[in-house]
Amino acid sequence: MHFFKYSSIGNDFILINNIEEKIPENKFSDLAKRLCRRRFNIGADGILILEKSQKADFKMRIFNSDGSEAEMCGNGIRAIAKHVYDSRLTKSTEIRVETLADIKILKLFLKDNLVESIEVDMGTPKLLRNEIPMTGVNKKVIGEEFRVDDEIYKITCVSMGNPHCIIYDDDVNSIDIKIGKKIETHQLFPNKTNVEFVQVLNNNELLVKVWERGAGETLACGTGACATVVSSVLNNYVKKDQLITVHLPGGDLKIKWADDDHVYMTGPSEKAFEGDVDLKG
Known part of the structure; x- marks a missing residue:
């Protein structure tokens, strides 16, 4: 192949x-x-x-x-x-x-x-619990307290066609990213969830670390960057209809949640190589 x-x-x-x-x-x-x-x-x-x-x-x-x-x-x-x-x-x-x-x-x-x-x-992002999906009363989840083991986090949840749970911290590099696994598989999320840990740098830059559903820690997540900007608007960290730079471990994405309620993402992609693999081996 x-x-x-x-x-x-x-x-x-x-x-x-x-x-x-x-x-x-x-x-x-x-x-x-x-x-x-x-x-x-x-x-x-x-x-x-x-x-x-x-x-x-x-x-x-x-x-x-x-x-x-x-x-x-x-x-x-x-x-x-x-x-x-x-x-x-x-x-x-x-x-x-x-x-x-x-x-x-x-x-x-x-x-x-x-x-x-x-x-x-x-x-357009989906914000109600049954759209994400999440269990519980069908309302938006913005800065809601959420307990994992002995820690309490404030979460905001967004669907960009797939579920995202966003958590803010003053220093994302101090977070043990593996806690993402427990959040991903928590019963609150019937279809599991992606997890973004976010540090607000200023009113147009965000630093994000990602735990991806089904993949674990990754260097970047496009839908996660989009969900993070939506969440940051909802939490009054950045403004709507403003181009936001999202810094991820693998590079930067430009995201805008526009006044038409659509989220626009701009970034590159590169072909590294191509080849053939024996599927019979």
Whole structure:
């Protein structure tokens, strides 16, 4: 099987063009668990499955390294966009990609006829508990107290097509990121959750560390950066309709929660290499 390895500010993926490879759907989960094992196989945070779509230009499916399928991946969809244009699968600099969350619209910015950066219309955030989803009374969760072991955190929760739990701290580097696992799997979140630990640097910069659902600690999370900006507006740390720089361990993303209520994310993606893997071995 031929594959492509992409990195979106450190969030790395194995991209499979299933328009050509035609791998059966029931193999995707096991394939992710096998191929994503670092030091034993190709290694990645997840696999991206590129397919034909009946209602958009392309379809993306994302499977985490533990084999679970995610509804949406902001860093992954930028890798898909770069791949389809640079591989000449499309000539358009505006494409529509079907995901499990919904159809996303992407604008591609070029340099020397290759994609340099991508703006993704991530849609409108969902804020009610049953939309995230979370258990409990169906209302917004903004600065709500939440106990894990002997610690009490104040959480704000947002869905960007997938669930996010945001926690603020004066020094995110002092946090034991592994607490993210207990939050991810807490019974409050029936579909589990991504976790973002956030330090507010100023009114237009945020520092974020990520625990991704199904993948653990990662260098970046696109939907997480978007959810963080939404949360920061709700908590009055930053203003709506303002371009915010989100600093992640792997690099920066530019995020705006615009007055039209859509969240816009802009950032790069790079192809690291491509190759072939023996699936029979």
